[in-house]
Amino acid sequence: MAAVKVVSLTKEYIDGDHYLKAVDNVSFSIEEGEFVAIVGVSGSGKTTLLNLIGGLERPTHGCVFIHDVDITQLSFEEQTDFRRWHIGFIFQKYNLIPTMNVYENIVLPAKLMKRKVDEKEVFRLVKDLEIQEKLFQMPDALSGGQQQRVAIARAVYTHPTILLGDELTGNLDSRTSASVMKLLKGICSQYQQTLLIVTHDENVAAMADQIICMKDGKVVENGKL
Ligand SMILES: Nc1ncnc2c1ncn2[C@@H]1O[C@H](COP(=O)(O)OP(=O)(O)O)[C@@H](O)[C@H]1O
Numbered sequence: 001m002a003a004v005k006v007v008s009l010t011k012e013y014i015d016g017d018h019y020l021k022a023v024d025n026v027s028f029s030i031e032e033g034e035f036v037a038i039v040g041v042s043g044s045g046k047t048t049l050l051n052l053i054g055g056l057e058r059p060t061h062g063c064v065f066i067h068d069v070d071i072t073q074l075s076f077e078e079q080t081d082f083r084r085w086h087i088g089f090i091f092q093k094y095n096l097i098p099t100m101n102v103y104e105n106i107v108l109p110a111k112l113m114k115r116k117v118d119e120k121e122v123f124r125l126v127k128d129l130e131i132q133e134k135l136f137q138m139p140d141a142l143s144g145g146q147q148q149r150v151a152i153a154r155a156v157y158t159h160p161t162i163l164l165g166d167e168l169t170g171n172l173d174s175r176t177s178a179s180v181m182k183l184l185k186g187i188c189s190q191y192q193q194t195l196l197i198v199t200h201d202e203n204v205a206a207m208a209d210q211i212i213c214m215k216d217g218k219v220v221e222n223g224k225l
Pocket residue numbers: 013014015020021022040041042043044045046047048049
């Protein structure tokens with residue numbers, strides 16, 4: 001079963017008398033454990049596509065299957081609940097809680113899901129992401145690359161069906177970005193985690209198993225590497 005399958009996905013925006021298809025009849029699927037990068041110039045619809053898959057926006061037409069659930073058919077409340085259990089987001093600006101230390105940030109979503117915290121797994125994750133020495137520090141004492149690794153640990157720790165990242169290395173210099181991506185890729189293969197990211201960075205995209213290239217809302221090239 002594919003981790004993600006989108007079918008004829010379309011998102012239209014009407015802004016006054018201006019009509020735009022931000023995502024235009026897009027279909028593809030992502031296998032479990034696959035790492036997919038969405039690339040394309042600014043305004044090509046990458047963020048809209050990711051937000052549709054993450055259930056943050058609703059399509060005008062088409063379906064989004066996460067495993068075998070069509071999330072476009074869920075009510076608002078069901079979608080919020082589904083997101084919590086199945087989708088892990090990694091943001092460009094990290095979005096860590098500034099008043100909580102690294103450990104507390106990592107386990108927060110799992111606590112909200114009322115899951116029992118497995119400390120050993122937290123320790124293993126931070127070790128794999130090379131932030132174990134920062135575990136009880138506050139986010140503002142960490143570099144950008146370290147904060148992003150905390151955000152990755154927080155997202156992976158809930159074992160989502162799919163991990164989504166929009167320009168997750170966008171605030172990092174190229175060397176830090178390469179090392180964060182290498183660690184993220186390592187974590188994903190270890191946890192058999194499916195990963196879908198939007199990126200401007202060719203070096204980041206080159207690490208993916210599959211690249212989806214967007215132009216004017218359409219997929220123009222969908223190449224298996
Ligand atoms: N909420 C919105 N209302 C109207 N137009 C939007 C909205 N969100 C995005 N768009 C438009 O949709 C197109 C695709 O945007 P986006 O998905 O953000 O592209 P990308 O992430 O590739 O830069 C752009 O032309 C953008 O202006």
